[in-house]
Amino acid sequence: MATIDGLPPLREVIAAHELVAKKQLGQNFLLDLNLTAKIARQAGDLTGCDVLEVGPGPGGLTRGLLAEGARRVLAVEKDARCLPALAEIAAAYPGKLEVIHGDALEVDVLSHLTPPIRIVANLPYNVGTELLVRWLTPKVWPPFWDSLTLMFQKEVAERIVAKPRTDHYGRLALLAQWRCDAKIVLHLPPEAFTPAPKVHSAVVHLTRLAEPRYPADGAVLSRITAMAFNQRRKMLRSSLKGLGPQVEAMLEAAGIAPTARAEEIALEQFCALARIVAAG
Structure with missing residues (x-):
């Protein structure tokens, strides 16, 4: 599909604006508008939603979101070279696209958005995990x-x-699954991007829960899981000894064997331990 909206194909846009992807900005551009529309559809019905997009680049996903009927898109772009291309999209969708030139780690987006709000983004590789953690750990939930x-x-x-007893299981899995339903909805090979990265990519869809899956104090849970997974090869009675001399008793009270290792422990058990530590 060359175009979905009367605007030029992305290869022409990139050539016209001389948009060479910058490695230091974590940029890898998606040029297939079929694919960007498919990613937009993974977010569900957007017709009644404002959408926050981080790192739109030349606007492939932006165009997918607007073509799929997003009520409004707020795009935060750090690279000033991309702004003229995004301005062309804004002109094609009057009143539908607002572009902020800035760093997504610093911009206050809330004053520009009206609920319900969904976040859809091909995140720059160098800030993706940090942004996710911020979105998962607000002071107030939901x-x-x-x-x-x-x-x-x-x-x-x-x-x-990731689930317990798998190689990828760790703090990020616990953080995401404590407050969300999370699933991988799409896989993308390196050749889908320009330039092609050395790694495969995947789209994850996370739907927030009204309240955490199990009760626990977020700060305590974070501290315990950091201690446990920072020394994931050690038994928990050793990696969590900083909790105090009663660590084995606390583990047993939470239904956790003191000789177990972090990767064996399910979210529910970590939350039980966090409640015991907080009460102690």
Whole structure:
């Protein structure tokens, strides 16, 4: 599909604006508008939603989101070279696209968005995980967004959806699955991108839960899982000894064998331990 909206194909847009992807910005452009529309559809019905997009680049996914009927798109782009291409999209969709030139780690997006809000993005590789963690750890839950549909390196995507006793299971899986339903909805090979990265990619869809899956204090849960997975090869009675002399008793009270290792412990058990530690 050369175009979905009367605008030029992305290869022409990139050539016209001399948009060579910059490695230091974590850029890999998706040029297939069939594919960007498919990614947009993974976010569900967008007709009644504002959509936050981070790192739109030349606007392939932006065009997919607008073509799929998003009520409004707020695109945050750090690279000033991409702004003229995005301005052309905004002109084709009057009142539907707002572009902010800035760093997504610093921009206050809430004043520009009206609920319900979904976040859909082909995240720059160098900030993707940090942005996800921020979105998963607001001071108040539920957060401002209803769902996240995000592209990551395949390995990061697998860490988000991983289950206990698997290689990818760790803090990111616990953080995501404590408050969300998470699933991989699309795989993309390197050749889907320009330039082609050295890794495969995957799109993860996360739907927020109204409240965490199991009760626990977020700060305590974070501290315990950091201690456990920072020394994931050690038995928990050793990696969690910083919790105090009663660590074995606390583990047993949570139904966890003191000789177990972090990768064997399910989210529900970590939450039980966090409640015991908080009460102690």
